[in-house]
Amino acid sequence: MKGNIVTADVATSADLEHTSAGAGNAAAQTPADLLADLRYGFNGEIVTPADPEYDGYRRHFNRRFDKHPALVLRPANTVDVVAAVRYARAADLEIAVSCGGTHPAGFSRTDGGVVVDLSLMRAVKVEPMEQTAWLQGGALGGDLYAEAGRHGLGGVMGWMRTTGVGGVNVHGGWGPLSPKLGWGVDTILEMEIVTADGEVLRLAPNENSELFWGARGAGGNFGIVTWVKQKLCRVPEKALIGTLMYTPEQGPDVLRLVDELVMTASEDMSMFVYSSVVPDEPAYPEALRGRHGFMVVVVHIGDRDQAVEELRPLREAYPPALDGVVERSLYDFTCEMDSFIVPCRQWYDFVEVEALTDDVIEAVTTSAQRMEELELTAELTLVAVGRGRDPEHPSALAVGNRPGAWLMMPDTFWEDEADDEKNIGWADEFMTTLSTCESHSDIGYGNVQSRPDVDRERRSFGEETWQRLVALKRQYDPENLFHLNHNIPPA
Numbered sequence: 001m002k003g004n005i006v007t008a009d010v011a012t013s014a015d016l017e018h019t020s021a022g023a024g025n026a027a028a029q030t031p032a033d034l035l036a037d038l039r040y041g042f043n044g045e046i047v048t049p050a051d052p053e054y055d056g057y058r059r060h061f062n063r064r065f066d067k068h069p070a071l072v073l074r075p076a077n078t079v080d081v082v083a084a085v086r087y088a089r090a091a092d093l094e095i096a097v098s099c100g101g102t103h104p105a106g107f108s109r110t111d112g113g114v115v116v117d118l119s120l121m122r123a124v125k126v127e128p129m130e131q132t133a134w135l136q137g138g139a140l141g142g143d144l145y146a147e148a149g150r151h152g153l154g155g156v157m158g159w160m161r162t163t164g165v166g167g168v169n170v171h172g173g174w175g176p177l178s179p180k181l182g183w184g185v186d187t188i189l190e191m192e193i194v195t196a197d198g199e200v201l202r203l204a205p206n207e208n209s210e211l212f213w214g215a216r217g218a219g220g221n222f223g224i225v226t227w228v229k230q231k232l233c234r235v236p237e238k239a240l241i242g243t244l245m246y247t248p249e250q251g252p253d254v255l256r257l258v259d260e261l262v263m264t265a266s267e268d269m270s271m272f273v274y275s276s277v278v279p280d281e282p283a284y285p286e287a288l289r290g291r292h293g294f295m296v297v298v299v300h301i302g303d304r305d306q307a308v309e310e311l312r313p314l315r316e317a318y319p320p321a322l323d324g325v326v327e328r329s330l331y332d333f334t335c336e337m338d339s340f341i342v343p344c345r346q347w348y349d350f351v352e353v354e355a356l357t358d359d360v361i362e363a364v365t366t367s368a369q370r371m372e373e374l375e376l377t378a379e380l381t382l383v384a385v386g387r388g389r390d391p392e393h394p395s396a397l398a399v400g401n402r403p404g405a406w407l408m409m410p411d412t413f414w415e416d417e418a419d420d421e422k423n424i425g426w427a428d429e430f431m432t433t434l435s436t437c438e439s440h441s442d443i444g445y446g447n448v449q450s451r452p453d454v455d456r457e458r459r460s461f462g463e464e465t466w467q468r469l470v471a472l473k474r475q476y477d478p479e480n481l482f483h484l485n486h487n488i489p490p491a
């Protein structure tokens with residue numbers, strides 16, 4: 001079956017028949033023939049190890065990965081993506097798909113295979129009247145915030161500009177507008193996907209609906225998503241956005257109060273907390289310099305007076321050591337967030353706890369103190385995940401289904417391989433301590449797990465959801481062509 005093709009960049013079914021190596025006698029062709037065939041109709045760029053740009057495209061944002069693909073294919077449109085998939089199959093090469101290319105397990109790169117790099121496919125087409133946007137499969141958070149912002153709108157994507165729709169929203173997507181709109185997967189109204197067979201399918205509630213459900217949470221297992229239609233909402237040009245910084249001593253009380261506030265605040269208010277060591281610099285109050293602070297990040301997209309009122313209990317009960325919540329645009333804030341994480345060696349882990357109980361808070365403060373002692377450039381991030389999930393339109397996403405739940409994420413960043421053990425050891429120690437807490441749930445979020453673990457994925461999804469996803473995998477990718485992801489094995 002040729003799928004319904006939903007976007008203007010895609011040509012006719014006849015064009016798809018003529019994409020490289022796809023339809024016919026691939027078995028008889030040599031590798032050189034296959035590559036020549038691919039070059040013939042490819043609109044994007046084909047980067048080989050001989051090209052000067054190769055190194056730039058093969059390198060990963062997370063320097064723990066240093067892989068050397070045989071080719072980097074940079075498709076310009078959906079037809080090129082079809083050609084890339086058919087080429088990799090015919091040449092029997094492993095496929096890695098890269099959108100923002102930041103996933104901490106390094107899934108977007110391969111040794112000796114083909115990287116399908118979607119960075120030429122970053123279009124965002126906003127429909128202001130219906131408050132929706134079509135995002136091409138390589139679009140990044142910054143593309144969405146900038147383009148939607150021009151129309152006084154915003155949508156869900158991560159907190160930084162550099163992560164992309166194919167990674168973030170197809171597999172989760174917690175961002176500043178999540179309390180209002182839900183996680184990224186919850187805001188997806190329609191998708192276009194290229195399957196392992198090189199078919200182009202439209203996914204919507206009334207078309208390929210089972211795959212539409214599964215692709216919102218586990219999409220990379222079933223194909224390459226080339227377009228996503230997302231719901232948007234109104235966002236003022238400037239809103240109250242920024243960070244309240246607290247001392248280590250204030251941390252536990254602040255966490256308890258934030259736990260209350262996130263559940264009672266309006267959906268215009270987004271809040272999360274992280275702890276990290278504050279630079280020992282004059283720009284910061286003395287009480288914080290060189291110590292592990294507790295930072296409450298706030299984005300309020302509603303009325304200014306209401307925002308001030310909603311923040312009042314926190315500001316009054318616990319005056320921050322530094323109050324950086326000011327009027328600014330959401331886009332400007334995501335630019336500032338970008339500056340915190342630059343290419344280096346990185347480690348991320350994640351677990352959901354059912355509630356922010358005293359033992360969890362104790363685990364957080366102990367681990368934050370340890371981060372300071374070890375002089376790590378690291379973060380312990382805590383996010384109330386339940387706000388905004390939509391029980392009426394369930395997706396395959398495993399996390400955030402309990403209203404009071406929190407995500408606990410140790411993230412750490414360093415340069416030297418010799419420091420791997422110290423950094424990863426710190427994150428592992430935190431996860432081990434949390435596992436002894438009563439409210440520990442063992443639910444993971446594949447998007448921020450550095451260590452692929454099929455058993456944990458299975459437990460996180462739950463058996464019923466897992467079996468539904470396995471059935472979809474068998475139908476759409478029985479040979480597991482798309483396995484560089486938090487994988488759902490077909491068998």
Ligand SMILES: Cc1cc2nc3c(=O)[nH]c(=O)nc-3n(C[C@H](O)[C@H](O)[C@H](O)COP(=O)(O)OP(=O)(O)OC[C@H]3O[C@@H](n4cnc5c(N)ncnc54)[C@H](O)[C@@H]3O)c2cc1C
Nearest residue numbers: 099100101102103158159164166167168174220225447485
């Ligand atoms: C610095 C940093 C900040 C982060 N901030 C947030 C945040 O605020 N909120 C949040 O929810 N998460 C966040 N994350 C986690 C993030 O969701 C994942 O790292 C995500 O995978 C990043 O998206 P990407 O486009 O860079 O993914 P990539 O590394 O490009 O890809 C990730 C996975 O998705 C697959 N994939 C990519 N594009 C497609 C596509 N078009 N179709 C099908 N499969 C595809 C890849 O094959 C791979 O398996 C952050 C991660 C980092 C490193």
